[in-house]
Amino acid sequence: MYLEPIATAAAYMAPAPELGPSSTAVRAALQPASTEPPAQTAELSVLTYNVRGLPWPMASGRGAALHEIGRELAALRREGRQPDVVLIQEGFRGEVAGLFRESGYRYWAQGPSRSERTPFAGMVVGARDLFRGEGVGKLMGAGLHVFSDAPIVDVRSIAYNNCAGLDCLANKGAMLVRLAPEGVPTPIDVVNTHMNSRKASRAPRSRTLPAHNGQMRELSAFLQANRQPGNPLLLGGDFNVRNSPARYYYDALDRPYTVVREFCSQPASGCGDGAADATSEPWLRSQDLQAFSPGAVRVQPLRSEALFTAASAKRPLSDHEGYLVRYRLSWSAATLAAYRPTPAMEVKPHKLGVKVSFKR
Structure with missing residues (x-):
């Protein structure tokens, strides 16, 4: 494994020469894939939500907040407005199991555990x-979870090798x-990830920037190795x-994907309601992204x-808002004509520590 010296951080700071909504990826996504009218x-809908499910003493009162999030998702379900898929970050606490039960979803998958390690042939931040x-x-797993109404037929995950500061105490990574x-x-194929923070990591920028960029390289390698050719990809x-x-x-x-914003x-x-505003680079105004x-x-x-x-709740349930995107x-x-249904995975009782859970 190659250890990358911190001095190379400056090389990561130069932005790409073709950026933003005029980029090749965005232009390609705007073009019809075929002139043939769709048969069907x-x-x-996909919700990504950092629920701030941190253990005590890093945060207090989070168990009650997680249960409240579950009740809010259940209320959306009663109204017929529940997201089809929920991507959760910072779900480190056991109360995530209660969130799952209350929310009404049938399938639950989890990301890297505390002990999971993933070999990576690329560069890794050194000292x-x-x-x-x-x-x-690692004191905690990745804190990643996916809830779904549709059957889960496979789960893959990666634990990032790159990290900086306090973020290294969690086994951050990605799951598909x-x-x-x-x-x-x-x-x-739906991917959920959580990447290295900046100020919250208590590490200097000279470490957090190369660590984050290294994680982006690891995510790209993970997608290349695990995405099924021909399957659409949703990432959040x-x-x-x-x-x-x-x-x-x-x-x-x-990037093998286009950012929604x-x-x-x-x-x-044709995004309609909720389209990104006309301000400069609105995709830089949030920590949370979705792509496709x-x-x-x-x-x-x-x-x-x-x-x-904050406006819709009696009290803030997290330090993030949920970000929901509806896709056609x-x-x-x-x-x-080539459609062949894929059977769901064999599943186990739902609890933290197993890969996939199923609720009848």
């Missing part, structure tokens, strides 16, 4: 600072769940990129909205 369409939590081991929504002719999570062009634009031209900033996107890439099934963001906002899925007659 469906919609799928460790024990006083800031580096090199002392392969969903089989009823009637959709291919599975859908806490990317910790707010007000940081150096983080957001790192390796931007090599960039896509929706275009007049021709088509497969045999085409994907298009329709609209987005914030959930669990469409496919051709040829794709539909």
